[in-house]
Amino acid sequence: MFRIKTLNKISPAGLSVLDQTRFSVSGDVENEDGILVRSADMHEYPFPDALRCIARAGAGTNNIPIDRCSEAGVVVFNTPGANANAVKELAVCALLLSSRNVVGGSAWVREQAGAGADVEKVVEKGKSQFVGPELSGKMLGVIGLGAIGVQVANIATKLGMTVFGYDPFLSVDAALSLSRLVHRAMDLETIYKNCDYITIHVPQTSETRGMINEDSIHMMKGNVRIINLARGGLVNDDDMLAALECGKVAAYVTDFPNNKILQGKNVIPIPHLGASTPESEENCAVMAAQQMRDYLENGNIKNSVNLPTLVQEWSGISRLCVIHRNTPGIIAQITGVLSKDGVNVENMTNKSKKDYAYTVVDVGSRVSDSVANEIRAIDGVLRVRLLNH
Ligand SMILES: NC(=O)c1ccc[n+]([C@@H]2O[C@H](COP(=O)([O-])OP(=O)(O)OC[C@H]3O[C@@H](n4cnc5c(N)ncnc54)[C@H](O)[C@@H]3O)[C@@H](O)[C@H]2O)c1
Ligand SMILES: O=C(O)[C@H](O)COP(=O)(O)O
Numbered sequence: 001m002f003r004i005k006t007l008n009k010i011s012p013a014g015l016s017v018l019d020q021t022r023f024s025v026s027g028d029v030e031n032e033d034g035i036l037v038r039s040a041d042m043h044e045y046p047f048p049d050a051l052r053c054i055a056r057a058g059a060g061t062n063n064i065p066i067d068r069c070s071e072a073g074v075v076v077f078n079t080p081g082a083n084a085n086a087v088k089e090l091a092v093c094a095l096l097l098s099s100r101n102v103v104g105g106s107a108w109v110r111e112q113a114g115a116g117a118d119v120e121k122v123v124e125k126g127k128s129q130f131v132g133p134e135l136s137g138k139m140l141g142v143i144g145l146g147a148i149g150v151q152v153a154n155i156a157t158k159l160g161m162t163v164f165g166y167d168p169f170l171s172v173d174a175a176l177s178l179s180r181l182v183h184r185a186m187d188l189e190t191i192y193k194n195c196d197y198i199t200i201h202v203p204q205t206s207e208t209r210g211m212i213n214e215d216s217i218h219m220m221k222g223n224v225r226i227i228n229l230a231r232g233g234l235v236n237d238d239d240m241l242a243a244l245e246c247g248k249v250a251a252y253v254t255d256f257p258n259n260k261i262l263q264g265k266n267v268i269p270i271p272h273l274g275a276s277t278p279e280s281e282e283n284c285a286v287m288a289a290q291q292m293r294d295y296l297e298n299g300n301i302k303n304s305v306n307l308p309t310l311v312q313e314w315s316g317i318s319r320l321c322v323i324h325r326n327t328p329g330i331i332a333q334i335t336g337v338l339s340k341d342g343v344n345v346e347n348m349t350n351k352s353k354k355d356y357a358y359t360v361v362d363v364g365s366r367v368s369d370s371v372a373n374e375i376r377a378i379d380g381v382l383r384v385r386l387l388n389h
Helices: 066-071 084-099 102-114 119-130 147-158 172-177 188-194 214-219 237-245 278-298 330-340 369-376
Strands: 002-006 023-026 034-037 053-056 075-077 139-143 162-166 197-200 224-228 249-254 267-269 318-325 345-353 356-363 381-388
Touching: 034 278, 053 278, 066 075, 075 278, 084 102, 084 147, 084 197, 084 224, 084 249, 084 267, 084 278, 102 119, 139 147, 139 188, 147 162, 147 172, 162 188, 188 214, 214 237, 237 249, 318 330, 318 369, 330 345, 330 356, 330 369, 369 381
Parallel strands: 002 023, 002 034, 034 053, 053 075, 139 162, 139 197, 197 224, 224 249, 249 267
Antiparallel strands: 318 356, 318 381, 345 356
């Protein structure tokens, strides 16, 4: 029985992927084999000995200590694209909210009613203070053309916007999905200097943290509108507050509000609703649970952020799954242990991702614990699992 701990509310559709006869799933299991998580902060989370994988039902993994996971041989999965449509739709909403003062106007209508005014009469007199520009004909910059950015860029062309997209690591899949109407910007300056609206869709990493700051805002046009449905740390709050105060930035829509940024004028806060639709919660949960199940039961890895994709058909009766450093000589040592102990290799795959590698070996006989322990003792080996078919 595999023990799976949930650190957030996970859609029941995802939990149903984990058959109750083989998986015990709850928020309070101990010494768990796997963790299902959304945005819970895991940086201080102590790993139990049994922990083998963490599945993030969502895209961003900055709440997970990836380096610590890799060193402990813990596979981290996410669910690329599974919530992209939900975020794209909220991005369209955010573009409109940043332009047409629906939030301010709506609050004003309620204030009028609260003050005893005849709302029907006052709206016609008061509405001019809430005028805002149309999106059509304006220039939109999309920073990050991944699962979400591509969809936002494409739909914005249908709203009549001229769209520039920037992504120095554009994948082939993303390029193939991108509308031919979207112009590729070769640098961020092009986006900053020309766009009336800028929307950010990059992961928060040490490279991207604070990328919207005094310097980048300085390059932007006056009255620019900035949408951040990606992560709060991508924007320097102090610099954004200054830019809102002087009117350089006309509106800042953020899905990651905090007490400081709320003090700024023309900040439109959203309580992290990007992926909060039943459809995307279900998509993410199902994908996360399927990937976790396939890893725990078969050792297959798909959509991991710290280890390579490796899916191997079973061809023996036992399978050794070895997570190790991506350094020379380790595979030879693994096969050396097996041949010394008379174990015949039926099939073997090795894949690497940056500093880490994964080797799956199918063998035709039962492998003893002592053989697995010999492999565990090899310098550079981080985790060995022994699965039987
Ligand atoms: N608000 C929400 O609820 C919500 C939902 C989903 C995702 N997100 C956030 O949005 C981010 C993007 O999600 P996604 O599904 O599109 O991820 P993705 O991995 O498909 O796309 C990210 C893209 O950013 C690009 N990129 C990385 N660094 C860059 C840089 N310095 N400049 C320009 N491009 C860069 C990558 O090449 C990639 O194409 C996630 O990492 C997450 O933080 C938020
Ligand atoms: O990175 C993501 O997928 C989003 O920020 C969604 O987060 P959530 O699962 O907590 O809604």
